[in-house]
Amino acid sequence: MNTKVPAAMLARSFTSWEKKYTQDHEWIELSSDGKTGTIGISTYAATALGDVVYVELPQIDTELGAGDALGAVESVKSASDILTPVSGKVVKVNEVLEETPATINKSPEGDGWIAQIEIADEGDMNGLMSASEYKDFTEKAEGD
Amino acid sequence: MYTDTNLGKTALYDLHLSHGAKMVPFGNYNMPVQYSDLSVGESHAWTREKCSLFDVGHMVQYHVDGPGAEAFLESVTPVGAGELEPGQGSLSALLHPKTGGIVDDCIITRLESGPKHLFYLVTNAGCRDKDYEFLCKAIENWDHTMNPVVHLRHLQYDGEPYGLIALQGPLAAEIMQNSLAKECKVDISRWYFGRAKHITLALPSGESLPIVASRGGYTGEDGFELSIHPSQTVAVTEALLNSAGKDKLRMAGLGARDSLRLEAGMCLYGHDLDDTTTPVEAGLSWIVPKHRRSLEGSGFNGAETIIPQLTTKAKGGTGVSRRRVGLVVEGAPAREGVEVLDAEGTVIGKVTSGCPSPTLKKNIAMAYVKDGSHKAGTELQVLVRGKKRKATVTKMPFVASKFWKGGITPG
Numbered sequence: 334m335n336t337k338v339p340a341a342m343l344a345r346s347f348t349s350w351e352k353k354y355t356q357d358h359e360w361i362e363l364s365s366d367g368k369t370g371t372i373g374i375s376t377y378a379a380t381a382l383g384d385v386v387y388v389e390l391p392q393i394d395t396e397l398g399a400g401d402a403l404g405a406v407e408s409v410k411s412a413s414d415i416l417t418p419v420s421g422k423v424v425k426v427n428e429v430l431e432e433t434p435a436t437i438n439k440s441p442e443g444d445g446w447i448a449q450i451e452i453a454d455e456g457d458m459n460g461l462m463s464a465s466e467y468k469d470f471t472e473k474a475e476g477d
Numbered sequence: 478m479y480t481d482t483n484l485g486k487t488a489l490y491d492l493h494l495s496h497g498a499k500m501v502p503f504g505n506y507n508m509p510v511q512y513s514d515l516s517v518g519e520s521h522a523w524t525r526e527k528c529s530l531f532d533v534g535h536m537v538q539y540h541v542d543g544p545g546a547e548a549f550l551e552s553v554t555p556v557g558a559g560e561l562e563p564g565q566g567s568l569s570a571l572l573h574p575k576t577g578g579i580v581d582d583c584i585i586t587r588l589e590s591g592p593k594h595l596f597y598l599v600t601n602a603g604c605r606d607k608d609y610e611f612l613c614k615a616i617e618n619w620d621h622t623m624n625p626v627v628h629l630r631h632l633q634y635d636g637e638p639y640g641l642i643a644l645q646g647p648l649a650a651e652i653m654q655n656s657l658a659k660e661c662k663v664d665i666s667r668w669y670f671g672r673a674k675h676i677t678l679a680l681p682s683g684e685s686l687p688i689v690a691s692r693g694g695y696t697g698e699d700g701f702e703l704s705i706h707p708s709q710t711v712a713v714t715e716a717l718l719n720s721a722g723k724d725k726l727r728m729a730g731l732g733a734r735d736s737l738r739l740e741a742g743m744c745l746y747g748h749d750l751d752d753t754t755t756p757v758e759a760g761l762s763w764i765v766p767k768h769r770r771s772l773e774g775s776g777f778n779g780a781e782t783i784i785p786q787l788t789t790k791a792k793g794g795t796g797v798s799r800r801r802v803g804l805v806v807e808g809a810p811a812r813e814g815v816e817v818l819d820a821e822g823t824v825i826g827k828v829t830s831g832c833p834s835p836t837l838k839k840n841i842a843m844a845y846v847k848d849g850s851h852k853a854g855t856e857l858q859v860l861v862r863g864k865k866r867k868a869t870v871t872k873m874p875f876v877a878s879k880f881w882k883g884g885i886t887p888g
Contacts, residue, residue, distance in 0.1 A: 383516055383517060383518075384516050384517065384518045386518070386810075386833040386835075387808075387809060387810060387833060387840075389808075389809055389862065402862075405809070405862060407809065407810055407833070408517075409517050409518055409521075409732065409736055409832055409833055409835065410517065410732060410735075410832070412809075412810070412812065
């Protein structure tokens with residue numbers, strides 16, 4: 334049989350297994366149905382930030398454009414905005430971080446997830462880095 | 478512009494690196510912000526529970542001496558230099574003429590009385606050039622009015638500046654006691670806050686050169702600041718670290734230093750104080766001693782502005798239009814530059830320093846607010862990331878100080 338699988342469908346099933354990264358050190362992981370993305374900050378960012386003492390979480394139902402500030406992560410010395418890689422609507426936030434912001438340091442890419450967005454435009458996922466591309470990106474930044 | 482390659486290094490630079498320090502530019506020096514063994518928060522806690530050693534060799538140390546030294550210091554600062562006994566020190570401020578604005582905050586300590594009148598002056602690294610220009614100009618004007626001679630000298634030997642380190646924490650006294658040279662007979666328990674003594678420490682090579690040590694510091698904890706002959710800065714630091722051991726004493730950097738001083742309600746020049754702030758606005762009226770508060774004869778720079786500020790308008794003075802206050806902020810930390818609003822939402826001031834307090838687990842800040850809104854308990858707001866957050870005016874220090882004033886002997 335000559336069934337061609339559409340590239341978009343292949344891409345989606347591929348990306349639902351792995352995290353994608355932004356140049357601002359956020360990660361996003363798609364749900365298996367591709368409709369929502371879970372967002373957090375990378376291990377690299379969490380290490381650079383030091384002890385997280387406060388996390389500003391977004392309100393549920395907030396509509397955001399790709400690149401908008403989703404919230405903020407604060408250390409003793411500084412605050413960093415977290416930008417959403419994708420446009421969409423906030424559907425869930427990790428309330429654990431209100432009580433225990435240090436969860437981000439313990440598990441930045443796991444239990445330290447920050448918010449979940451219902452994705453408005455899958456195309457926003459294009460141009461994000463894979464884990465290995467992100468690793469090269471951070472190593473290059475260190476070397477400068 | 479200074480680049481990383483132009484930054485100064487204190488004598489402890491290599492020692493910092495060997496302890497895994499992360500270095501940052503500060504006051505035109507390469508200074509440690511933290512070390513690999515402790516996060517900033519952990520280092521902060523260590524200082525309050527045990528003892529930390531800070532390199533503050535970037536700060537500027539002077540000797541001011543001569544028959545005119547006392548009167549000179551009384552002209553450029555509000556200090557009661559004549560009343561300081563040998564070994565007694567005080568916080569003060571170099572002041573601009575007429576406006577009484579603060580050029581820099583400083584510590585002035587009398588080391589010797591007449592006829593030499595030797596004073597020890599420590600000022601901020603960030604104001605190095607500005608302060609030196611200010612002092613030289615003031616001395617130039619001083620000589621021209623035929624006053625007794627005054628000399629100003631940077632503390633250095635063979636071109637190397639004296640080292641300056643700070644030992645801070647509840648274990649500082651014990652560590653100091655155990656590190657003294659056997660020839661040094663100083664009773665630590667009767668060495669009170671604000672007093673400087675000449676001490677010697679035990680080095681592997683024998684008794685150290687004399688060190689001028691002042692009981693006090695920038696953290697609110699008991700502690701000592703040690704002014705060390707340049708040939709022994711490293712040896713003295715290592716002797717303290719080795720004598721105390723890793724379980725009692727750790728190196729600490731600027732990261733912890735900033736959160737500690739903020740908890741202690743202490744100002745950072747360039748943030749909480751600047752050329753436009755008078756001591757009265759800054760809540761530092763106490764640096765003007767009672768006997769220097771009359772307009773007749775007093776004559777310190779800016780007295781004509783500062784002294785009327787000490788009396789409210791209602792009582793015939795000028796009062797001040799803004800005051801430095803402490804704030805405890807709900808939700809997100811309020812940092813420098815954040816606007817302070819009253820309960821109705823009108824902007825009435827600005828935050829000058831702020832951070833999450835590791836000890837209190839609350840957000841603390843210093844801000845200047847409109848006079849009248851400065852009383853403890855006043856409910857204000859701060860604007861952080863576009864959202865208003867509750868802020869309550871709080872008395873400082875936020876964390877109670879533990880300055881050594883003799884303790885209480887059980888009866």
